[in-house]
């Protein structure tokens with residue numbers, strides 16, 4: 615029989631509008647993220663525990679469909695940590711995560727929501743779980759960096775029950791990021807990590823969207839559950855901790871090599887490739903103005919493909935002066951605009967604006 619697992623899931627950011635998408639593909643993107651999350655929970659046994667490491671929602675308050683998706687996701691989890699996106703300075707507002715928690719209370723759902731800390735309640739958010747041989751301490755996002763460091767100081771030694779062997783600290787923060795905006799994010803410095811790893815076997819954290827491991831795998835930045843932008847086209851994982859062997863492993867749930875294509879616009883215009891199964895396309899290169907019309911049409915065509923989530927054009931026109939005089943450019947622009955279908959006009963203008 616397989617040993618029970620603790621499953622750690624990174625950021626979901628339900629409610630985020632994917633850039634370079636259409637109305638239809640933005641909805642498909644939300645469903646795609648939900649499917650990734652759903653597949654994880656269907657594979658688990660009753661003795662497994664699922665922990666979401668923060669930022670289930672992209673905004674403090676999200677709209678109808680995103681709320682529903684986020685609610686369903688939280689229902690599959692045993693613990694949901696609050697992230698920086700679940701916090702607002704305005705105490706008169708109720709967050710989507712709080713609404714989820716209220717619904718769970720009313721319906722008797724098992725999920726525990728671990729809220730971001732509020733000023734003066736520095737202990738309120740720390741939650742722990744003893745499961746078989748493992749002791750897990752969970753710290754949600756803390757509104758100030760000073761507050762975060764104060765909380766870490768309090769939990770620096772896990773108060774491990776005597777019958778447990780392993781200890782894990784779960785967080786929602788950056789790791790050693792000098793560009794971290796301390797007003798809205800937490801940062802775990804290298805020094806702090808070293809100190810904590812004297813007492814914990816592992817630290818695992820959400821928040822960063824690209825996954826990485828440090829300290830010989832003892833510090834795990836899970837990465838998000840799905841890419842949210844074109845600079846996040848890296849493999850996405852679920853992290854599993856075997857509570858009996860005390861070992862972490864990961865399962866890749868999204869592989870960019872199967873779903874993301876980056877290619878030169880010239881190659882794109884001449885390829886017979888169908889892009890079936892591709893979700894993200896990024897187009898590069900220096901654009902010959904004569905190809906602008908063909909490229910615009912190609913992008914519109916790609917964006918309409920079933921399963922396509924976003925198409926980003928990074929192909930640039932050379933500077934306007936280098937190509938044509940302003941007068942000639944204006945003529946040429948209006949000629950093309952006359953030829954385009956209505957839904958192509960906006961994209962064409964967008965491409966043109968990049969040369970300004």
Ligand SMILES: [Mn+2]
Nearest residue numbers: 669697698821
């Ligand atoms: Mn975050």
